[in-house]
Amino acid sequence: MPKVxxxxxxxxxxxxxxxxxxxxxxxxxxxxxxxxxHAGLTVVASCRMCLVETxxxxxxxxxxxxxxxxxPACQTPATPNTVFITNSEKVSNARAMxxxxxxxxxxxDCPICDKAGECNLQDYHFKYGQDQRRADIRPxxxxxxxxxxxxxxxxxxxxxxxxxxxxxxxxxxTSELFVINRGSHEEIDVFPGYPLENRMSGNVVxxxxxxxxxxxxxxxKQRVWFMRKHDGVCTGCSTGCSISVEENQDTVYRLKPRExxxxxQWWMCDEGRYGYHHVHSDRRLTDVxxxxxxxxxxxxWSQVVREIDERFRNVGRVAVVLSPHLTVExxxxxxxxxxxxxxxxxxxxxxxxxxxxxxxxxxGFTIRAEKAPNRRGVEEVVTHFMGxxxxxxxxxxxxxxxxxxxxxxxxxxxxxxxxxxxxxxIASAAACLVVHDTxxxxxxxxxxxxxxxGTFAEREGSYVNFNERLQSVPWxxxxxxxxxxxxxxxxxxxxxVGLYKARRVLVEVAERIVYxxxxxxxxxxxxxDLKTPVLEATPTA
Amino acid sequence: MTTAAxxxxxxxxxxxxxxxKPDSHTLRVYEAxxxxxxxxxxxxxxxxxxxxxxxxxxxxxxxxxAGFPTGLKWSFLPKDHPGPVYMCINADESEPGTFNxxxxxxxxxxxxxxxxxxxxxxxxxxxxxxxxxxxxxTCYQRLQQAIDECYAANLLGKNIAGSDFSLDIFLHRGAxxxxxxxxxxxxxSLEGKRAWPRIxxxxxxxxxxxxxxxxxNNIETAACVTQIAARGVExxxxxxxxxxPNNPRDPGSYGPKLYCLSGHVNKPGCYExxxxxxxxxLIDEYGGGIWKGxxxxxxxPGGISMGLFTEAEFDTPLxxxxxxxxxxxxxxxxxxxVLDETVSMVDFLHNSCRFFAHESCGQCTPCREGTHWSLSMxxxxxxxxxxxxxxxxxxxxxxxxxxxxxxxICGLSDGAAWPIKNAIRKFRxxxxxxxxxxxxxxxxxxxxxxxxxxxxxx
Numbered sequence: 001m002p003k004v005x006x007x008x009x010x011x012x013x014x015x016x017x018x019x020x021x022x023x024x025x026x027x028x029x030x031x032x033x034x035x036x037x038h039a040g041l042t043v044v045a046s047c048r049m050c051l052v053e054t055x056x057x058x059x060x061x062x063x064x065x066x067x068x069x070x071x072p073a074c075q076t077p078a079t080p081n082t083v084f085i086t087n088s089e090k091v092s093n094a095r096a097m098x099x100x101x102x103x104x105x106x107x108x109d110c111p112i113c114d115k116a117g118e119c120n121l122q123d124y125h126f127k128y129g130q131d132q133r134r135a136d137i138r139p140x141x142x143x144x145x146x147x148x149x150x151x152x153x154x155x156x157x158x159x160x161x162x163x164x165x166x167x168x169x170x171x172x173x174t175s176e177l178f179v180i181n182r183g184s185h186e187e188i189d190v191f192p193g194y195p196l197e198n199r200m201s202g203n204v205v206x207x208x209x210x211x212x213x214x215x216x217x218x219x220x221k222q223r224v225w226f227m228r229k230h231d232g233v234c235t236g237c238s239t240g241c242s243i244s245v246e247e248n249q250d251t252v253y254r255l256k257p258r259e260x261x262x263x264x265q266w267w268m269c270d271e272g273r274y275g276y277h278h279v280h281s282d283r284r285l286t287d288v289x290x291x292x293x294x295x296x297x298x299x300x301w302s303q304v305v306r307e308i309d310e311r312f313r314n315v316g317r318v319a320v321v322l323s324p325h326l327t328v329e330x331x332x333x334x335x336x337x338x339x340x341x342x343x344x345x346x347x348x349x350x351x352x353x354x355x356x357x358x359x360x361x362x363x364g365f366t367i368r369a370e371k372a373p374n375r376r377g378v379e380e381v382v383t384h385f386m387g388x389x390x391x392x393x394x395x396x397x398x399x400x401x402x403x404x405x406x407x408x409x410x411x412x413x414x415x416x417x418x419x420x421x422x423x424x425x426i427a428s429a430a431a432c433l434v435v436h437d438t439x440x441x442x443x444x445x446x447x448x449x450x451x452x453x454g455t456f457a458e459r460e461g462s463y464v465n466f467n468e469r470l471q472s473v474p475w476x477x478x479x480x481x482x483x484x485x486x487x488x489x490x491x492x493x494x495x496x497v498g499l500y501k502a503r504r505v506l507v508e509v510a511e512r513i514v515y516x517x518x519x520x521x522x523x524x525x526x527x528x529d530l531k532t533p534v535l536e537a538t539p540t541a
Numbered sequence: 542m543t544t545a546a547x548x549x550x551x552x553x554x555x556x557x558x559x560x561x562k563p564d565s566h567t568l569r570v571y572e573a574x575x576x577x578x579x580x581x582x583x584x585x586x587x588x589x590x591x592x593x594x595x596x597x598x599x600x601x602x603x604x605x606x607a608g609f610p611t612g613l614k615w616s617f618l619p620k621d622h623p624g625p626v627y628m629c630i631n632a633d634e635s636e637p638g639t640f641n642x643x644x645x646x647x648x649x650x651x652x653x654x655x656x657x658x659x660x661x662x663x664x665x666x667x668x669x670x671x672x673x674x675x676x677x678x679t680c681y682q683r684l685q686q687a688i689d690e691c692y693a694a695n696l697l698g699k700n701i702a703g704s705d706f707s708l709d710i711f712l713h714r715g716a717x718x719x720x721x722x723x724x725x726x727x728x729x730s731l732e733g734k735r736a737w738p739r740i741x742x743x744x745x746x747x748x749x750x751x752x753x754x755x756x757x758n759n760i761e762t763a764a765c766v767t768q769i770a771a772r773g774v775e776x777x778x779x780x781x782x783x784x785x786p787n788n789p790r791d792p793g794s795y796g797p798k799l800y801c802l803s804g805h806v807n808k809p810g811c812y813e814x815x816x817x818x819x820x821x822x823l824i825d826e827y828g829g830g831i832w833k834g835x836x837x838x839x840x841x842p843g844g845i846s847m848g849l850f851t852e853a854e855f856d857t858p859l860x861x862x863x864x865x866x867x868x869x870x871x872x873x874x875x876x877x878x879v880l881d882e883t884v885s886m887v888d889f890l891h892n893s894c895r896f897f898a899h900e901s902c903g904q905c906t907p908c909r910e911g912t913h914w915s916l917s918m919x920x921x922x923x924x925x926x927x928x929x930x931x932x933x934x935x936x937x938x939x940x941x942x943x944x945x946x947x948x949x950i951c952g953l954s955d956g957a958a959w960p961i962k963n964a965i966r967k968f969r970x971x972x973x974x975x976x977x978x979x980x981x982x983x984x985x986x987x988x989x990x991x992x993x994x995x996x997x998x999x
Contacts, residue, residue: 045740046904048948069947075740094948097941101910134934137917160903179735182718183901184913 002080005057006030007087013080021073021084022050030086033095033124035102035209036161037074040266040363041170045075047161049124051094052076053085070094092128099129102159105184106210107142113157115211117224121159144214145189147177148196150270151205151213155187158212164188164204171267173362174198188212199359199367202273206256206266215254217274222253230476231258231525233463235325235373235414235456236272239366240465242526243268245276245457245476252276252457252477260526262469269367278414278455279477284438285452286482296450301484305492308434308449312341315431317405319346319395322382324372325412326486327461328470328516329505331374331381333490334410339385340494347385348395349378350410351417368466373456377464380515396425404431410486411437412453418443436486454485461487461502462519464530470519471527472506552780554813555772555797556764560648566683568690571651577696579771580655584662584704592663596766599774600784600792604641604799605631605722605759606844606873607952608861610792611766615664617746618754627750628666629731629757630657632673632680633715633722636844637896638876641799642760644811646673646680649764650687654710656763658701659770661708664756669710672727675717685712719900723951724757725749726902737904738951765796782817782860794860794872802828804879805835817863821855823877835881839968843873845893846956848963868966870959886968887975890960891919897957908954911942915961922972925979930987932972935961 002013006028025032035047050073055066110116143155165177176196180189205215232245242260257268289296320338322331338345353371360366407430420442427446435447460475488500510520518528559565597612634642691697699707720726725739749755784793794816803809807829840850848869857863898916903909939962943955976984
């Protein structure tokens with residue numbers, strides 16, 4: 001097995017593997033500080049923070065020959081028998097020099113900088129910098145200018161790593177950002193009349209290792225050390241990017257992409273990134289209500305679930321509409337309940353919103369037209385109960401010709417998802433209509449029971465993206481007062497006791513539905529590919 | 542060494558042989574003096590590989606500044622590459638004090654073009670880009686004229702002089718940046734990008750212009766190739782300093798060299814001399830001595846980035862190995878700038894730092910900030926607020942920036958570091974005296990002081 005040696009620690013390389021010094025050191029548990037290098041971008045080796053000593057070990061004699069000068073670890077391939085030294089005096093002097101250089105013109109306005117607390121310049125300064133400022137240059141003031149609708153540039157905080165410039169050239173392919181001027185007068189800028197306005201623009205803020213690029217949506221809203229991070233899945237489209245939901249005291253302040261080589265790598269689109277505001281909308285449904293004639297009666301959750309259950313059992317015929325915003329577990333529980341009440345119950349997939357067409361960027365990242373996170377997962381649940389993918393249209397046809405039926409419609413959509421005509425059709429066919437949704441819609445107007453539903457940040461469970469990858473995530477915030485998330489409601493409908501634990505349900509789903517078999521084992525943060533076991537289970541011709 | 546150089550004198554100029562003829566820039570005059578005969582001979586008699594061997598055996602070293610053996614550089618091109626292979630000619634002559642390429646391009650462009658054709662023939666390049674700095678309009682016009690003449694005379698274009706070899710030469714004008722003289726900066730600029738030098742490897746010979754194998758040569762190197770083709774290796778190796786027998790890696794310093802002499806001498810100009818002439822010989826025998834009857838104080842050996850000779854070091858031979866022996870960076874472009882005894886070294890260093898702070902491309906942190914920081918310190922020292930501690934800080938900057946310590950991508954900051962290191966180490970008493978005189982109350986202060994308001998460089 002070929003090996004690389006980092007500070008005396010041997011790191012194994014897979015055959016043919018191409019990594020650089022920084023990545024090799026990461027495996028050895030050694031941090032090599034860096035600004036300009038990013039695994040998703042080309043190497044420019046210009047910040048010089050990752051300078052290390054390198055050499056090679058003769059595999060036969062074990063003798064080590066060192067290169068006399070410092071080299072950037074990002075640019076130095078970790079080929080077999082390469083030696084890296086990151087803890088020598090020479091290396092620490094070089095790091096101190098780069099830190100000192102970067103701070104010469106830096107305004108050091110950390111108290112008013114959004115990046116403070118997660119800033120590489122700040123962290124590295126405390127770890128590797130000098131304890132005294134020797135430069136007597138008067139720092140520039142904190143100038144700022146707009147890069148576009150989403151991003152503000154704090155010009156003097158910039159360390160010229162050019163990650164953002166490379167992002168717009170290599171990933172989004174839109175090339176809005178560039179460097180103007182020369183030497184220490186260099187700045188990042190856009191051309192007049194051509195602002196940063198691609199649909200992935202928010203990523204440049206994540207890439208910025210310092211506080212130079214500020215996200216206007218997040219600017220001055222919250223100090224980063226107050227926020228907690230929760231793994232999440234973006235519910236904006238069927239790509240299902242891995243994200244982190246960052247919240248403080250049940251308020252979501254921002255969504256950030258979470259590295260996942262199988263789905264989104266390091267990126268997410270602006271639509272997903274800024275698509276969390278509905279969570280805290282004041283138009284959200286928070287009251288449990290029953291229609292009594294023309295009036296609405298306020299109810300309590302504690303009574304309404306039993307009441308609905310009784311009415312459903314009285315009606316006898318049941319149909320449920322599973323929204324593609326539900327998690328796999330929720331969809332399964334509702335289907336299970338419906339079949340328990342009525343063995344012939346209709347279980348159908350709710351409308352899947354589609355907007356425009358798929359947009360693919362230079363590096364392959366795609367924003368999908370299908371604006372729901374879990375069509376695939378719900379489809380498989382529907383197929384499990386119905387033998388095929390039944391949709392709302394199928395349900396409407398069958399409702400027209402059948403006995404009186406109680407209908408449960410699950411929602412969770414970010415905005416209005418149904419028009420008045422379709423709502424009328426459902427409402428007139430249903431003997432008892434329960435709508436469990438986040439926002440008012442023509443359908444909630446006509447419902448018998450109007451229940452407030454949670455959003456993605458409050459849900460716990462699994463989503464299956466367009467590419468059959470299942471990701472399980474925990475809830476990030478508690479729902480607002482009055483709201484109950486689908487999972488716990490369904491659990492109560494089924495008469496089970498205890499807290500709703502998505503994992504427990506998923507194990508049952510994986511047992512019952514072959515498609516989800518791979519989820520029987522605990523699902524890691526990167527999710528699990530459901531395709532492989534299905535392919536294995538399919539006999540080859 | 543001095544005696545060896547003296548023996549070759551008097552020296553008959555070769556590279557500059559044509560420049561005093563009337564209409565020396567025309568094809569008619571150049572051919573009347575035997576021009577393009579070497580090219581015709583090589584095209585007829587030698588294969589490209591054979592010609593590479595000829596240049597290799599001549600030990601010709603690149604005249605652009607680094608002194609890398611030209612034949613060796615050519616042989617680094619990948620064998621049997623499907624092509625195309627490109628040739629870049631570096632005429633972005635921006636090193637302060639240097640103007641030898643300008644003389645060649647203005648007064649003898651055909652000698653340069655013949656060398657380019659020969660170099661392209663050897664490297665199998667089918668396209669040559671001549672990157673010329675925008676400040677040389679006459680060179681641009683003369684070269685374009687010469688190229689047009691060559692196309693008309695079948696010395697460029699398809700099947701040159703009846704051979705199978707075809708070549709196009711394109712002139713490309715820069716936009717006045719020093720960094721475009723760095724070979725990969727030049728390539729980036731030629732491709733239409735910002736002239737940020739590339740990280741190496743891959744070297745241009747493997748991946749250069751438009752990601753194809755590329756050789757980057759200097760104008761004077763091309764002229765030398767012309768002369769080697771015409772006069773032979775024996776002639777070339779009869780001039781200059783032989784390689785050090787004790788150092789097998791020393792390729793020697795053979796051939797004629799154009800020395801640019803300027804500053805405080807009586808007769809500044811571009812002089813051709815054998816490599817290995819000493820600085821003092823150049824000043825006294827070619828430059829007519831120091832002006833106004835004064836004494837010399839120092840000299841820049843080969844462009845400002847090479848550092849400084851003190852007067853006592855003037856006997857150092859100006860060959861590729863000489864200046865390094867007295868703590869300079871190297872021969873560089875062999876542009877000697879003489880400073881007489883009235884020059885303040887503080888002024889000299891300030892000017893040098895201003896140049897490099899202005900020209901640093903800003904890619905690598907140590908160079909971008911180091912050059913800027915050293916300039917602001919020098920500005921403060923000049924304004925009478927210097928401290929002795931600043932000299933140590935300047936030296937620390939000088940010792941830590943550049944490709945030699947490994948902290949930058951290209952050699953620009955080595956060039957910025959050497960004047961700092963040489964000026965302060967060789968003239969420290971003068972700096973200390975200046976600081977004590979101009980800042981009698983504060984020169985010993987060691988805590989940080991506020992800088993002067995930033996004066997815009999642009």
